[in-house]
Amino acid sequence: MDSDVSKHTENQVWARFLDRLVHDIREPLRSIGVFTELLKESAAPEEERTLREIPRGVSRIGTILEGLSGYAIALRESPECAAPASLQSACRIVVAELDEHIRAYGATVTARDLPRVNVTLERLMQLLRNLIGNSLRFRSEAPPAIQISAAMEDPGMWTIRVRDNGIGIPAEECEAIFEPFARVEGKKYGGAGLGLTICRTIVQAHGGNIRMESTPGRGAMCVFTLPDAEVAS
Numbered sequence: 001m002d003s004d005v006s007k008h009t010e011n012q013v014w015a016r017f018l019d020r021l022v023h024d025i026r027e028p029l030r031s032i033g034v035f036t037e038l039l040k041e042s043a044a045p046e047e048e049r050t051l052r053e054i055p056r057g058v059s060r061i062g063t064i065l066e067g068l069s070g071y072a073i074a075l076r077e078s079p080e081c082a083a084p085a086s087l088q089s090a091c092r093i094v095v096a097e098l099d100e101h102i103r104a105y106g107a108t109v110t111a112r113d114l115p116r117v118n119v120t121l122e123r124l125m126q127l128l129r130n131l132i133g134n135s136l137r138f139r140s141e142a143p144p145a146i147q148i149s150a151a152m153e154d155p156g157m158w159t160i161r162v163r164d165n166g167i168g169i170p171a172e173e174c175e176a177i178f179e180p181f182a183r184v185e186g187k188k189y190g191g192a193g194l195g196l197t198i199c200r201t202i203v204q205a206h207g208g209n210i211r212m213e214s215t216p217g218r219g220a221m222c223v224f225t226l227p228d229a230e231v232a233s
Contacts, residue, residue: 011075011205018072022065029065033058067192071180074126074201083121084229087114087160090124091148094132101136106143114150115158116229123202128162130195131222135164138220156231157208163221174212199224 036054043051091111095102102109109132117124128148135146145165153159169177176182178200181193196212203210203224214220 011201015072015075018068018075022069022072025061025065029058029061064192064194067194067198070126071194071198071201074123074198074205084116084118085121085124086116087124087128087150087158087226090121090128093121094125094128097129098132098136102144105136105139107136107139107146108143109146109148111148114148114160115152117158117226118229118231119202119206119226127199127202130199131162134195135162135166135220138164138166140165140167140217140219152228154225156228157225158228159223159225161221161223163219165219168214168216168218168220169212170216171214174214177212178210196222 033055036051036058040048040051088111091109091114095109095111101107119127132146136144142165147163148160149163150158150160178196180197182196199222200210203226206226208225208227210222210224212220212222
């Protein structure tokens with residue numbers, strides 16, 4: 001119990017650090033963007049081509065800051081304050097949020113009879129937003145087909161599976177991708193490389209575990225456990 005309290009305190013310290021870091025970087029980043037636009041107005045054609053690279057870098061840093069902000073939110077969550085929520089409801093909300101991308105890629109998201117778990121709705125949404133978003137990002141040539149299912153395989157703990165038909169990854173990389181800033185094929189697919197780190201943080205904070213199962217060209221399946229709504233934190 002003491003180790004859990006110590007870990008939560010450590011997470012709070014890191015969350016505050018990341019909040020301050022994100023805040024302090026965003027301000028000069030905005031200034032860089034503004035001054036770049038001003039420089040473009042008087043730049044020669046060859047200088048303009050160079051200046052066009054700056055907004056790309058600014059955008060990339062902005063993506064990383066958003067990831068760090070999400071990570072800080074996940075670290076701040078206290079299981080003791082968890083209000084049980086419906087995983088099915090969280091899924092419906094996230095699918096509605098991602099509707100534009102889902103339609104654009106011709107994707108389908110199937111999720112039925114998902115349980116209530118002892119995790120707040122906000123954290124469930126954050127968890128699913130990252131997992132469904134990954135399935136859309138790392139899609140194959142076929143329209144994305146995402147299936148979410150749940151089963152109580154151990155007393156008091158639900159096992160949730162998020163399966164897709166995307167590009168997949170080598171089995172030996174399935175653990176490494178949960179590390180901060182780990183990204184499939186470098187910069188090709190964008191993102192901050194923090195999505196699965198955030199998912200792991202949320203799941204472990206509530207006493208669960210998470211893993212990835214995948215084969216290149218045959219999709220991926222994220223498997224994680226969360227406590228039933230009736231189980232006290």
